Amino acid sequence: xxxxxxxxxxxxxxxxKYVELRCDPISGHTALxxxxxxxxxxxxxxxxxxxxxxxxxxxxxxxRFFAVRPEGSVxxxxxxxxxRGDSAVYLCASSLSGTRGSYNEQFFxxxxxxTVL
Amino acid sequence: xxxxEQDPGPFNVPEGATVAFNCTYSNSASQSFFWYxxxxxxxxxxxxxxxxxxxxxxxxxxxxxxxxQYISLLIRDSKLSDSATYLCVVNIGNTxxxxxxxxxxxxxxxxx
Numbered sequence: 001x002x003x004x005x006x007x008x009x010x011x012x013x014x015x016x017k018y019v020e021l022r023c024d025p026i027s028g029h030t031a032l033x034x035x036x037x038x039x040x041x042x043x044x045x046x047x048x049x050x051x052x053x054x055x056x057x058x059x060x061x062x063x064r065f066f067a068v069r070p071e072g073s074v075x076x077x078x079x080x081x082x083x084r085g086d087s088a089v090y091l092c093a094s095s096l097s098g099t100r101g102s103y104n105e106q107f108f109x110x111x112x113x114x115t116v117l
Numbered sequence: 118x119x120x121x122e123q124d125p126g127p128f129n130v131p132e133g134a135t136v137a138f139n140c141t142y143s144n145s146a147s148q149s150f151f152w153y154x155x156x157x158x159x160x161x162x163x164x165x166x167x168x169x170x171x172x173x174x175x176x177x178x179x180x181x182x183x184x185x186q187y188i189s190l191l192i193r194d195s196k197l198s199d200s201a202t203y204l205c206v207v208n209i210g211n212t213x214x215x216x217x218x219x220x221x222x223x224x225x226x227x228x229x
Binding site for chain 1: 121125159160161162163204206215216217218219220221222
């Protein structure tokens with residue numbers, strides 16, 4: 001079956017511009033995560049959705065970052081007034097939802113490589 | 118101090134060698150532990166979960182020491198195809214926080 005897909009695969013923008021990154025999770029996965037990976041580092045958590053609601057947004061670095069998942073499937077990560085330091089690979093992952101305390105494998109998409117000039 | 122610490126490497130080993138990676142984590146509330154593999158410019162993929170009793174999957178063996186907050190991965194009989202970055206990952210599951218916390222990764226290069 002289809003995995004997690006992300007568009008665009010690459011995005012080049014200028015400092016100060018607004019960008020939107022899209023994630024299509026695996027069908028039936030109610031949990032969706034956004035991570036950011038800088039060169040030479042592991043992915044860092046940004047935000048987690050359970051259904052339509054953001055269950056944990058503690059990883060968002062500041063109020064320029066916002067994410068939505070209006071119908072509980074596709075999610076969009078929005079970055080306002082981009083800065084050069086926002087350049088990274090933005091990874092989306094999805095998983096089945098389990099009971100509290102249980103873990104379900106997170107499947108990652110190929111990522112969007114964002115470059116802010 | 119990072120929540121998950123790994124030796125960044127690179128580890129350069131010949132084919133057939135045995136190589137071991139270590140990782141320490143700082144949050145004693147961590148409940149689930151994993152090794153992920155990431156190929157160059159690709160997404161991370163789950164290699165194996167790590168259990169206190171230790172677990173093996175073919176040439177790969179993972180160990181967890183909760184008292185020392187230490188995780189290890191052993192790869193026996195290395196293949197060229199094992200060349201990748203190996204990410205140590207923990208999850209604080211019982212608080213409801215489902216996010217994964219990744220180490221920076223250890224790069225392995227297996228040489229012919």
